[in-house]
Amino acid sequence: MNGIYKIIEKRKIWFTISLIIIAVGIFTMATKGLEYGLDFKGGTVVEINIGGTFNKNDVDSIIKKYSDNFQSTKTNEHSVTIKSTNLSNNNVSSIVKAIKSKYKKSSLTSQNNIGASIGKEARVNAIEAIIVAICAMFIYIGIRFELSFGIAAIIGLIHNVLVMLSVYAVLRVSIDSSFIAAALTVIGYSVHDTIVVFDRIRENQKYMRREDPELIADASVTQTLARSINTVLTVVITLTSVYILVPSVRNFSEPILVGIISGCYSSICIASPSWVLIKKHLAKSKKLKAVEDKTN
Known part of the structure; x- marks a missing residue:
């Protein structure tokens, strides 16, 4: 098929880029910790x-x-x-x-x-809120689509949260309640963007049943790529304007700006390739089980 971008076959590049960013962030968090705002530190x-x-x-x-x-x-x-x-x-x-x-x-x-104790409680509640949101998204996508889509979406969501934390850790930007609100907003946006791609994959599976999952994913990403980029550009332009012109909400617009860009990247370059790998692994396991059943 002509005109299809080979996104999936370059997954090692995308995974490496993300791993480097996250590894640098984790190293910074391990050595210097995170800069907590008053909401979490007191x-x-x-x-x-x-x-x-x-x-x-x-x-x-x-x-x-x-x-x-x-x-x-x-x-x-x-x-x-x-x-x-x-x-x-x-x-x-x-x-x-x-x-x-x-x-x-x-x-x-x-x-x-x-007080410091109130800040610690707020920190725990914030982590719980993010975990609950991710679990709820997994259940929703798993029911609406299938397990492989749910796992791939969760990988993308965790990727987004880790990238946001890594950027904040490296740049030494303080994390407060605005960051958590922004993170939850980004999770919702990222899942929406990922679902658009997954919905197209599900549709294409009906017409490309004998094709390799990698080709199906590439075709689906190609068909939704313009929409994803145009959507994120409009949001980025708006958030950039708010960041520059409305200083009082920078603590909220800044993490959303990072998360929206990361979310668009993950839905195309992380979640979709992850779905292909999971799909191939499940197909391979199914074949091995069939062979074992025949042997027995």
């Missing part, structure tokens, strides 16, 4: 109403005098949110006074202290 979240327009760099320079480890976000034109793991109540008071001396109308809007 700390202080302070919101200050400046009372008018302000220069964020000026506010950051004030905060640096009292904390060497903080994140500040311009919530809107008149407010700033400060997150830090080492801010005492006295430091918060000093920051508010210093900002108020520069911006007369400023005032403390809220102050929340997150």
